[in-house]
Amino acid sequence: MSERGPIVVIVLILVILWYAAAILMNASLVRDTFRRAEVKYSLTELIAGTLDAKRPVVPAPQQVVAQFVDSVFGYPPDSPRSLVYHSWVTLSATVVGFALGAVFGIVLAIGIVHMRTLEKSLLPWIIFSQTVPILAIAPIVIVVLGAIGIHGLLPKSIISAYLCFFPVTIGMVKGLTSPDPIQRDLMRTWSAGPTQVFRKLRWPSSVPFLFASLKVAVTISLVGAIVSELPTGAQAGLGARLLTGSYYGQTVQIWAALLAAAIIAAVLVAAIDAAGKWTDRRMGARI
Amino acid sequence: MAFASAPKALIRPTGPARPVERATGEIGGTGGQTAEAGALAVSARGVSLTYQTRDGAVEALANVDLQIGAGDFVSLIGPSGCGKTTLLRVIADLEHPTAGSILINGVTPEEARRQRHYGYIFQAPALYPWRTIERNVALPLEIMGFDAKERRRRIDKYLKLVNLSGFERKFPWQLSGGMQQRASIARALSFEPAMLLMDEPFGALDEIVRDHLNEQLLRLWDQTGKTVVFVTHSIPEAVFLSTKIVVMSPRPGRIIDVISCELPRERTFEIRETPQFIKIAQRVRAGLRSGQSYDE
Known part of the structure; x- marks a missing residue:
């Protein structure tokens, strides 16, 4: 209370x-x-x-809610007028993009932590990649991948991954280097190999950083998925709803789509939070 | 708060039995070293370690000669900055001397580390917080490739030895500081090294807990026959525990006295009141003072 x-x-x-x-x-x-x-x-x-x-x-709140309820429950979920259909299209691109981005971000961080040359040579490019406006990159990616015959989910996921790997890399570099000197010295006194140091010290130490950066990454990957739907000719997805809404001055439709996006983001963040808490408990965190 | 007693036969040192009394004033002198090289756990000759810092070179260790016999309990004592921890880290191959030579059980420190000759205990317990106590003790065993059954046996044995049976499933934060440090000792013992290197292991604990742990450590040493190198800045602690006290002095870090501590092996705290104890403590204090004279 x-x-x-x-x-x-x-x-x-x-x-x-x-x-x-x-x-x-x-x-x-x-x-x-x-x-x-x-x-x-x-x-x-x-x-x-x-x-x-x-x-x-x-639009007033009750208008948005009414529109939201109507487009969620008023049509079968596979109808192009249903918000469930569009949400599903965006959500699937988000989840795939998030998974790709998270894995890529983690692999990159592992490389950076273990090889100094990789840090020096890659980090400027990684930072540069994030300064390019995604709205400029998205159509290029869609067109290029379309030319080699890749359509649908994957191009959108790649754009989404392109945006969301960054916080994961930054967070994991921090996390993988977080063990204190004594903990590393101990590993050395036991003559642990680099793989053992990674599996038994660096990786577990990085877990809190991992979940913090995954929370940031999942919301960014949702934004990436929505943005990547804009240049596809607005066929499906929440991005398409936003675009058609603004074409036809359907402000209520735009707001309803935004509400759907907000709900998806909240659910995704909550899911990662729950996974993080579960992991924390297994790793003996004080609650 | 007590280490349970372990039968002597369970834990045998890999080195030979305790050698007989050794010379007391090794400063500068290296006589007799070759004759007993086999029995020496640590043999350092002219070891120096110089750090390059922005304000110039710092001599952490200058021309250190030291012999530690297998089975000895040696304390390194001195004010901060005297290089006692650095010397311990050189023995452990965590630092590399810039000059001189050092052998651990007849091999280089790197080889000794690779062959797991020693267990290192830091001032902080440094338990991995995401592992339960038993899994912390199991960690070096996992790294060294012991199978699950052997790990289980050793976890039980060494947690019992440090009197932590029943705390296997607890996480480190659920234990007091003294218990955590005992768990870290069990961890260092678990792979049965011939030597224990202890860097102010009880420095962060209160006096009462510290006394208890000192008593139990002594009993453990007596039962296992391990070589112990123990860094401290407490005079009573050093005299109470040691067979040999190495007094060090800062700027540059060097050994200024090596005192043989011929108290009986079985010691209780009453020994602190004996004239012999007080005499040794006075010599340690005198040594520390002479090293400090130009300073403060």
């Missing part, structure tokens, strides 16, 4: 702010509509209008 109270209060404040924003942002739009129809309107009618506009600047 003591924990839930403040959370409820903050959520309430956010909802109130959202309503206030909807009223303020849509007011001139609604006023114009009334004026064009040459009807007298009261303040109450104006406010009611702002919260129920057809193409609002900022």
Whole structure:
């Protein structure tokens, strides 16, 4: 109870702010509509209008929820009008991209930790790779892979992986070098080989860093998947929903897609958090 | 708080039985070394170690000569910066001398390390926090390729020896500092090295726990016949434990006195009140003071 109270209060404040924003942002739009129809309107009618506009600047919360519920439950899940269908398309690209990116990021970190030349030669490129705007890279990747006959899930996953390997590499380099000198000296007194030092010291020491960076990476890979759906001609996925929504001025549809993306992100982060907690417990963390 | 007693036959040193009393003042002199080379656990001649730092060269060790017989309990004592830990790390092949030669049981420190001649105990227990106590003790055994059955046997044996039976499944943070250090001793004993290198192992513990552990360590040494090299900055601890006390002094790190400590092998704390004990302690203190004279 003591924990839930403040959370409820903050959520309430956010909802109130959202309503206030909807009223303020849509007011001139609604006023114009009334004026064009040459009807007298009261303040109450104006406010009611702002919260129920057809193409609002900022849709009211209940409009977004209604649209969300309708597009989730109103159509069969394999229909192109169903938000479940689009969410699934994006989620699958996210998960595959995240897996690719995480593995690549970990392998890169292991290489960097074990070979100084690799650090010197690769790190600038890794950092450079992250300064290139993904919106510029995404169409290139899609077109190039399309030319060699790779379509669908994989190109999107690769873009997603391209974005999300970075925090994993940075976190894991830190994690794999985190054992303190005494712990490494001990390994040396036992004449442990590099593989044993890795398996029995470096890897377990890096686990807390791994889960922290995976949490960052999974949200980034979702963003990557959505962005990579934009240049594909907006066939399917949450990115496509956002694009068609903005083509046709369907702000409510955009917001519903954003809500779906937020829910997916929350679920993914929660899943990684749970995996992290489970691992922590197995590794004797003080809870 | 006590090490359980272990039958003598269980743990045998790989070296020969304790050699007879050795010369007391080895400073500079290396006479008689060749004759007993086989019985020497550590034989250092003219060992120097110089670090290059931004403020110039630091002489951590300067021309150190030292012989430690197999089965001896030798304390290295001195103020911080005197090179006692560095010397221990040289013995352990964790540091490399810049001059001089050193042999451990007749081989180079690197070879001795590869052949697992010694167990090293640090000031901090340095248990791996993600491993239970038993799996911490098992760690060197896993690395050295002992099978599961043998690991189990040794875990039980050495946890019992340091009186930690029943704590196998606990994680390190669930144990007190003294218990953690005992677990780290069990870990060092588990692969049955001929020599224990201990770097202020009880330095971080309170006096009462420290006394207990000193007493138990002495009993352990007596039962196992291992060679022990023990770094400390406590005079009573050094005199109580040792057969030989090496007094060191800083800038440059060097040995200024080697004191033979001929107290009986079976010691209790009452020995601290005897004139013999006090005499040795006074000589250690005098040595420490002479080394400090130009400083502070």
